[in-house]
Amino acid sequence: MAEMSDQPAPAAVDAQEVSTVGEIAQSRLIWMRFRRNKLALIGGTGLIIMYVVIALGAFLAGNDYQYQNEDYLYGPPTPVTFTGPDGRFGLRPYTYPVSTRLDVEAFKFVFDIDRETKLPIEFFARGDDYKLLGFIKGDVHLLGVEGDQRVYPLGADALGRDVFARLLVGGQVSLTVGLAGVALTIIFGSLMGTISGYFGGLADDVIQRVVELIMSFPTVPLWAALAAAMPPISTDFSALDRYFLITVILSLVNWTGLSRQLRAKVMAYRESDFVMAALAAGAKDRRIILTHMMPNAASHIIVVAALSIPGMILGETALSFLGLGILPPAVSWGSMLTDAQHVPVVIEHPWLMTPGIAVIIAVLFFSFLGDALRDAADPYSI
Amino acid sequence: MTGYILRRLGYMLITLVMVMVVGFALVELPPGSYLEFHIQQLRNQGGDVTQSQIDSLERRYGLNDPVYVKFWKWISGFPKGDFGESFQHQRPVSELIWDRLGYTVVISITTLIISWTIAILVGVYSATHRYTIPDYIITALQFAALAVPNFLLALVLMVYLQQAFGMHVGALFSPEYRDVPWSLAKALDLASHLWVPVLILGVSGTAWTSRVMRANLLDVLNMQYIQTARAKGAPERTVIWKHAVRNALHPLVMTLGMSLPGIISGETVVATVLNLPTSGPIYFQALMQQDMYLAGTFLVFLSIALLIGNLIADIVLVWLDPRIQYS
Numbered sequence A: 001m002a003e004m005s006d007q008p009a010p011a012a013v014d015a016q017e018v019s020t021v022g023e024i025a026q027s028r029l030i031w032m033r034f035r036r037n038k039l040a041l042i043g044g045t046g047l048i049i050m051y052v053v054i055a056l057g058a059f060l061a062g063n064d065y066q067y068q069n070e071d072y073l074y075g076p077p078t079p080v081t082f083t084g085p086d087g088r089f090g091l092r093p094y095t096y097p098v099s100t101r102l103d104v105e106a107f108k109f110v111f112d113i114d115r116e117t118k119l120p121i122e123f124f125a126r127g128d129d130y131k132l133l134g135f136i137k138g139d140v141h142l143l144g145v146e147g148d149q150r151v152y153p154l155g156a157d158a159l160g161r162d163v164f165a166r167l168l169v170g171g172q173v174s175l176t177v178g179l180a181g182v183a184l185t186i187i188f189g190s191l192m193g194t195i196s197g198y199f200g201g202l203a204d205d206v207i208q209r210v211v212e213l214i215m216s217f218p219t220v221p222l223w224a225a226l227a228a229a230m231p232p233i234s235t236d237f238s239a240l241d242r243y244f245l246i247t248v249i250l251s252l253v254n255w256t257g258l259s260r261q262l263r264a265k266v267m268a269y270r271e272s273d274f275v276m277a278a279l280a281a282g283a284k285d286r287r288i289i290l291t292h293m294m295p296n297a298a299s300h301i302i303v304v305a306a307l308s309i310p311g312m313i314l315g316e317t318a319l320s321f322l323g324l325g326i327l328p329p330a331v332s333w334g335s336m337l338t339d340a341q342h343v344p345v346v347i348e349h350p351w352l353m354t355p356g357i358a359v360i361i362a363v364l365f366f367s368f369l370g371d372a373l374r375d376a377a378d379p380y381s382i
Numbered sequence B: 001m002t003g004y005i006l007r008r009l010g011y012m013l014i015t016l017v018m019v020m021v022v023g024f025a026l027v028e029l030p031p032g033s034y035l036e037f038h039i040q041q042l043r044n045q046g047g048d049v050t051q052s053q054i055d056s057l058e059r060r061y062g063l064n065d066p067v068y069v070k071f072w073k074w075i076s077g078f079p080k081g082d083f084g085e086s087f088q089h090q091r092p093v094s095e096l097i098w099d100r101l102g103y104t105v106v107i108s109i110t111t112l113i114i115s116w117t118i119a120i121l122v123g124v125y126s127a128t129h130r131y132t133i134p135d136y137i138i139t140a141l142q143f144a145a146l147a148v149p150n151f152l153l154a155l156v157l158m159v160y161l162q163q164a165f166g167m168h169v170g171a172l173f174s175p176e177y178r179d180v181p182w183s184l185a186k187a188l189d190l191a192s193h194l195w196v197p198v199l200i201l202g203v204s205g206t207a208w209t210s211r212v213m214r215a216n217l218l219d220v221l222n223m224q225y226i227q228t229a230r231a232k233g234a235p236e237r238t239v240i241w242k243h244a245v246r247n248a249l250h251p252l253v254m255t256l257g258m259s260l261p262g263i264i265s266g267e268t269v270v271a272t273v274l275n276l277p278t279s280g281p282i283y284f285q286a287l288m289q290q291d292m293y294l295a296g297t298f299l300v301f302l303s304i305a306l307l308i309g310n311l312i313a314d315i316v317l318v319w320l321d322p323r324i325q326y327s
Helices: A010-019 A025-035 A038-055 A163-199 A201-215 A221-228 A239-270 A275-281 A285-321 A333-340 A343-348 A350-377 B004-028 B033-043 B049-062 B068-081 B094-128 B133-148 B150-165 B185-220 B224-231 B237-254 B256-274 B281-286 B292-320
Strands: A081-083 A089-095 A098-103 A106-113 A119-132 A136-143
Touching: A025 A038, A025 A350, A038 A163, A038 A350, A098 A163, A106 B094, A163 A201, A163 A239, A163 A285, A163 A333, A163 A350, A201 A239, A201 B004, A221 A285, A221 B049, A221 B150, A221 B256, A221 B281, A221 B292, A239 A275, A239 A285, A275 A285, A285 A333, A285 A350, A285 B150, A333 A343, A333 A350, A333 B150, A343 A350, A343 B150, A350 B133, A350 B150, B004 B068, B004 B292, B094 B133, B094 B185, B094 B237, B094 B256, B094 B281, B094 B292, B133 B185, B150 B256, B185 B237, B185 B256, B224 B237, B237 B256, B237 B292, B256 B281, B281 B292
Parallel strands: none
Antiparallel strands: A081 A089, A089 A119, A098 A106, A119 A136
């Protein structure tokens, strides 16, 4: 009997031949429905662009993200004009030389822009060394200026570091933390949910009590307590280790939701006809779970996972903002916003808020995508 | 009903003990102890710490006891209202927490009530006006509200209020009321400061709850009893508010257990930005300085607030929907 279950009976073949007329595969239905959603297309395309941009971060930014320019503390964004020295409007951007002096009365740095001289901004200029994606060495940057002048598209922070460069490098952390966390959430959540729902009994009881326990802590304080338990950054414990532990911490709280939903699904499947048929055919537990239940639950798992990415990104941002997440020398959008904590600083240097805009855009795109996936996963609804 | 509540209380007590164990384990987890931190601090200030001083501090706080002894000392003090000593503040934890927890609860509950009231109204409106321009605008606002991290909203609002009105936000009381005993004037002063944190905290919760409400109500409006109500000639207002909304509220009450952790979490972060005298700032500071009894007590009490919230949600649900069985 077990062998037979894999091969369709002759009658079934006939039925399929008849019904191919006007029948569309479910995956195609999902894709059609997904494509119909304009917001999803915006979200999807936007995210692809964002990931490409952060991957090429070191090349796109004019400076190394750690380079400190002592003459450009809190320096404003580089002024740009498209009118050349001959007064004609063209495609080549120009900038002006900026000099720094200390205003003794106000006791702060003042940046004087020399509007008379124009410096051409060069494309593919040589600058600081970098390693793209960790292994492609280079020193060519998209934008650069001849001489000592540097390009700061989004100004500089308190230590004179390029905010644009930090935004791109910080994005590498902030935009991947959610994905890595979701991968762990899916693994952990589906495993626990399936065990709980399929085997029931003691395993179910234990897992459900653990889930309840985790859910009875407020999220951010729990994350913070776990993050505070990490050792400080040293030679034994690199910034990268910390990054990985933070993804683990984020998913440690997050898997509970997925496991609950999956448990309910699996319990429903256990009573269903197709599982009964598989059982009658002598299928083992492993086969029932992996080939009969999981494909059915897959769309649900993906949707729940996609919808939880924004929460993780916001979680990392909040933790890093509080100084409990990503620590220097690593940088993330949240840790960049720590510099923007004081109102007078933000009022004078509004470009320090740009990481916040990046977070909002990324989270919006992920929500568009998640929402569309949820609608598309059930292509038969109206 | 009484039996049901008693059983729920019993479960809650078990969870509470587990929460305490986990809470203590978490704050005990960091390598090193507050004492090491403290000695380091004294040395940095140029002070000299003798071995006898270290010994006496260790004895006083029982830092060399095994973990289970420390845990027992801590947990056995709870019924007496003794939660150990805060190293950092050199005062009993019980003196530090009540005011701050109180403000956290006041802010959270105010936020919850206001945000739910608005969310239900908005949800009903957008469900009954589906696919109209106001509905699209509401949906866009909901997406935006869910995407903004609340601490960022706090920063932006602080900057805006200062730029536009010269207002300094970031306190719960005006300076003249800060240290005086409670009076009507002080309560009114609190109310006039409360709207900033409540607004910041309420935004994302309102967006989420109103989306849930819209979806619930749309489901209910498809039911046959709604058709029946319309067919028998009931006015539309009665159909919506008496037949539909009441039934759409049940799933919403079930999500109360989910919106409360969000509000309490958010409150701790927003309070840190606005520098409010609530649990958030002191909790995160205690965590970073390994002031374990203080951090642990806050974590436990924040969880208790959550557990009580869930209990109330369950009771309200049974009261709203008599079909639910008490098991």
